[in-house]
Amino acid sequence: MRTETLTFCALCGAYCAAKATVEDGRIVKWEQDKQSGFHYLPCPSFKGRFNAEISENPDRLKYPLRRTGARGEGKWQRISWDEALDTIADKLTEIKETYGPEYFAAGVGEPKHFEFVWLQRFCSAFGSPNIRTPLAL
Numbered sequence: 001m002r003t004e005t006l007t008f009c010a011l012c013g014a015y016c017a018a019k020a021t022v023e024d025g026r027i028v029k030w031e032q033d034k035q036s037g038f039h040y041l042p043c044p045s046f047k048g049r050f051n052a053e054i055s056e057n058p059d060r061l062k063y064p065l066r067r068t069g070a071r072g073e074g075k076w077q078r079i080s081w082d083e084a085l086d087t088i089a090d091k092l093t094e095i096k097e098t099y100g101p102e103y104f105a106a107g108v109g110e111p112k113h114f115e116f117v118w119l120q121r122f123c124s125a126f127g128s129p130n131i132r133t134p135l136a137l
C-alpha cells in the first residue's frame, strides 16, 4: 500500500515541512511539502536519505527496554509503556523522598524546540532547578 503523508524533518530545529511517500511501511520518497505553506530550508539532509536511514535503522529504539544483564553487557528485555512509565515514576518518587527533589538532574543533548521547555516544566513541577543543555538557550 502506498500513502502520502504531510510531515516534517526533525533532524534540526528548522523542522522543515515535508511530504513522505510510504510504501509497505518504508519511506520511498521524501520531498518538499508545497501544500501546507510551512517553510523549508534546502539542505543536503532534506533529500530524505537521513530520514529514511533513521526510520529503517535496525538499532532504532521503538519501544521501552529494561536492562537485564550487567551494564555494558547488552542484555535487554522489552517491556510495555505502562511498565516503563511506572518504573520511572517509582524511581523518581524514591529519589525525591530519600534525597530531596534537587538530587534529580536532567540533561538534554541537543534540544531542538519544545523538548527543552517541557523538561524545564517537568523539573519545575518536580522541584529541581537542575537542568542542563550544551546549547545556550
Ligand code: SF4
Pocket: 009, 010, 011, 012, 013, 014, 015, 016, 040, 041, 042, 043, 044, 045, 046
Ligand atoms: S531539512 Fe535540513 S534544515 Fe530542514 S529540518 Fe531537516 S536538517 Fe534541518
